[in-house]
Amino acid sequence: MSKIKKAACIGGGVIGGAWAARFLLGGIDVSIFDPHPDAERIVTEVVANAERAYGMLTMAPLPPRGKLTFCATLEEAVTGADWIQESVPERLDLKRGVLTKIDAAADPKALIGSSTSGLMPTELQRDMRHPERMFVAHPYNPVYLLPLAELVGGERTSPETLLLARERLAPIGMKGVILKKEIEAFVGDRLLEAFWREALWLIHDDICDTETLDDVIRYSFGMRWAQMGLFETYRIAGGEAGMRHFLAQFGPCLAWPWTKLTDVVDLDDALVDKIAAQSDAQSGAYGIRDLERIRDENLVGIMQALKAGDGGKGWGAGKILSEFETHLWSEGGGNGNGASLSVDTSAPLRLVDTRVNAAWVDYNGHMTEHRYLQVFGDTSDALLRLIGVDFAYVEAGHSYYTVETHIRHLGEAKLGQAIYATLQILSVDEKRVRFFSTIHDSKTDGIIATAEQLMLHVDASAGKSVVAPPEVMAKLAPIAQAHAKLTFPDGAGRSVGQKN
Numbered sequence: 467m468s469k470i471k472k473a474a475c476i477g478g479g480v481i482g483g484a485w486a487a488r489f490l491l492g493g494i495d496v497s498i499f500d501p502h503p504d505a506e507r508i509v510t511e512v513v514a515n516a517e518r519a520y521g522m523l524t525m526a527p528l529p530p531r532g533k534l535t536f537c538a539t540l541e542e543a544v545t546g547a548d549w550i551q552e553s554v555p556e557r558l559d560l561k562r563g564v565l566t567k568i569d570a571a572a573d574p575k576a577l578i579g580s581s582t583s584g585l586m587p588t589e590l591q592r593d594m595r596h597p598e599r600m601f602v603a604h605p606y607n608p609v610y611l612l613p614l615a616e617l618v619g620g621e622r623t624s625p626e627t628l629l630l631a632r633e634r635l636a637p638i639g640m641k642g643v644i645l646k647k648e649i650e651a652f653v654g655d656r657l658l659e660a661f662w663r664e665a666l667w668l669i670h671d672d673i674c675d676t677e678t679l680d681d682v683i684r685y686s687f688g689m690r691w692a693q694m695g696l697f698e699t700y701r702i703a704g705g706e707a708g709m710r711h712f713l714a715q716f717g718p719c720l721a722w723p724w725t726k727l728t729d730v731v732d733l734d735d736a737l738v739d740k741i742a743a744q745s746d747a748q749s750g751a752y753g754i755r756d757l758e759r760i761r762d763e764n765l766v767g768i769m770q771a772l773k774a775g776d777g778g779k780g781w782g783a784g785k786i787l788s789e790f791e792t793h794l795w796s797e798g799g800g801n802g803n804g805a806s807l808s809v810d811t812s813a814p815l816r817l818v819d820t821r822v823n824a825a826w827v828d829y830n831g832h833m834t835e836h837r838y839l840q841v842f843g844d845t846s847d848a849l850l851r852l853i854g855v856d857f858a859y860v861e862a863g864h865s866y867y868t869v870e871t872h873i874r875h876l877g878e879a880k881l882g883q884a885i886y887a888t889l890q891i892l893s894v895d896e897k898r899v900r901f902f903s904t905i906h907d908s909k910t911d912g913i914i915a916t917a918e919q920l921m922l923h924v925d926a927s928a929g930k931s932v933v934a935p936p937e938v939m940a941k942l943a944p945i946a947q948a949h950a951k952l953t954f955p956d957g958a959g960r961s962v963g964q965k966n
């Protein structure tokens with residue numbers, strides 16, 4: 467599978483910043499060029515929101531965050547990048563100029579995607595020397611959560627470019643859909659534009675205000691669309707007689723005055739003022755970053771619900787999330803698979819490096835208790851991958867299950883604090899592994915929490931413990947032997963409430 471190794475974002479506004487977050491949280495280094503004086507602050511805030519959202523979205527081990535570099539020139543940003551995403555304002559002359567500059571400075575094999583909402587790729591690639599690798603990758607806001615990118619080629623885009631782009635988006639949790647032909651505004655924005663025009667008429671004609679219009683969407687078909695789109699929803703609406711019956715029943719409405727789509731509203735000052743005032747009344751109590759966080763929490767909830775859809779197989783965006791998580795598990799949080807990790811057994815194994823995410827913090831202002839178990843769980847998962855108990859091993863029917871845990875909270879972890887976790891094996895036999903993990907502050911190495919745990923090797927389908935195979939024991943035993951020579955950890959073997 468082809469993966470993005472280094473990305474460049476040209477334009478770091480709403481969309482460029484969110485692309486950067488998607489790449490960074492996928493473990494990819496990103497260089498940004500944006501001349502705006504506030505670009506660095508804005509991108510940093512967007513990335514922080516994205517990181518918070520990922521903390522809620524998935525328990526799968528994310529790779530170490532990529533490195534973010536702000537560059538003084540476009541040329542500097544694209545150097546070494548194999549995916550360049552242009553996200554400058556929606557003006558043909560500006561975009562064409564920027565894309566032509568990218569083309570001249572980038573590696574000829576680098577893919578160049580444009581975030582344009584509706585400009586034709588043939589127009590955008592007109593002056594490029596290597597137009598075959600240029601295409602539209604039209605995302606949806608927020609790019610770091612919504613998985614879709616419409617992939618659209620121009621007359622001179624090679625078909626392989628679109629296939630390669632789709633392949634490279636999958637490991638960062640995105641679904642690239644390739645359109646058969648280019649058309650202004652592609653598929654999504656054509657639909658949204660039709661909807662938007664109708665909505666503007668409804669406000670203009672005082673049928674409702676912006677809040678009522680939004681209520682109509684979010685309490686009804688908006689929820690349907692998140693999971694089944696238009697045609698599958700209408701198929702169900704046709705009842706047992708299906709789609710043909712639906713078309714026969716509602717087809718005549720097409721001739722009735724149910725839409726004003728052919729008539730474009732005049733977006734004059736009066737209408738702009740009206741919409742802005744209604745929008746202020748509806749949402750003005752929140753700042754933009756607050757609204758983004760609320761939106762992200764809701765989207766995460768929807769995606770998680772969809773992950774449980776279709777009897778747990780995942781549905782729509784939930785299926786993409788599930789596939790993304792499978793990929794993350796198989797990659798093992800950037801530690802690589804067990805075989806390639808070099809292990810220093812002369813000390814407890816340092817298996818997890820992370821940061822306290824906003825979603826982990828509770829009303830006491832510090833990391834909440836179940837997140838400790840999450841970090842300890844990530845640590846034991848990392849041990850398992852190290853000894854060959856990876857995703858393929860689990861899929862083949864065996865695993866280790868945790869049967870006992872004792873956590874001690876010895877310090878506090880605050881929002882954004884860098885922490886790391888170590889693990890020392892205490893004892894091992896063919897069925898059991900007993901180990902002691904410690905969460906440390908990354909700056910001081912001070913101990914924040916410890917966990918003593920016992921895991922059993924199991925046959926998952928039989929639902930019972932069985933002996934681990936020789937190849938797992940061959941990896942586990944040397945670590946256990948080395949750790950037996952270390953000092954027995956202070957606090958191991960303690961019971962709850964025991965005095966020192």
Ligand SMILES: NC(=O)C1=CN([C@@H]2O[C@H](COP(=O)(O)OP(=O)(O)OC[C@H]3O[C@@H](n4cnc5c(N)ncnc54)[C@H](O)[C@@H]3O)[C@@H](O)[C@H]2O)C=CC1
Binds near residue numbers: 478481556583584607
């Ligand atoms: N905002 C949205 O909901 C969506 C926007 N898009 C598309 O993404 C693109 C960017 O839109 P937004 O991020 O919303 O705009 P924005 O105005 O938030 O950001 C544009 C950024 O480009 C920077 N910029 C201007 N000239 C530049 C140059 N020569 N080189 C590098 N950076 C430059 C600006 O300083 C600004 O930070 C547009 O093509 C838009 O149609 C696509 C999907 C959704």
Ligand SMILES: C[N+](C)(C)CC(=O)CC(=O)[O-]
Binds near residue numbers: 582583607
């Ligand atoms: C309004 N818009 C045309 C920029 C919207 C998009 O392009 C996609 C989105 O995120 O809705």
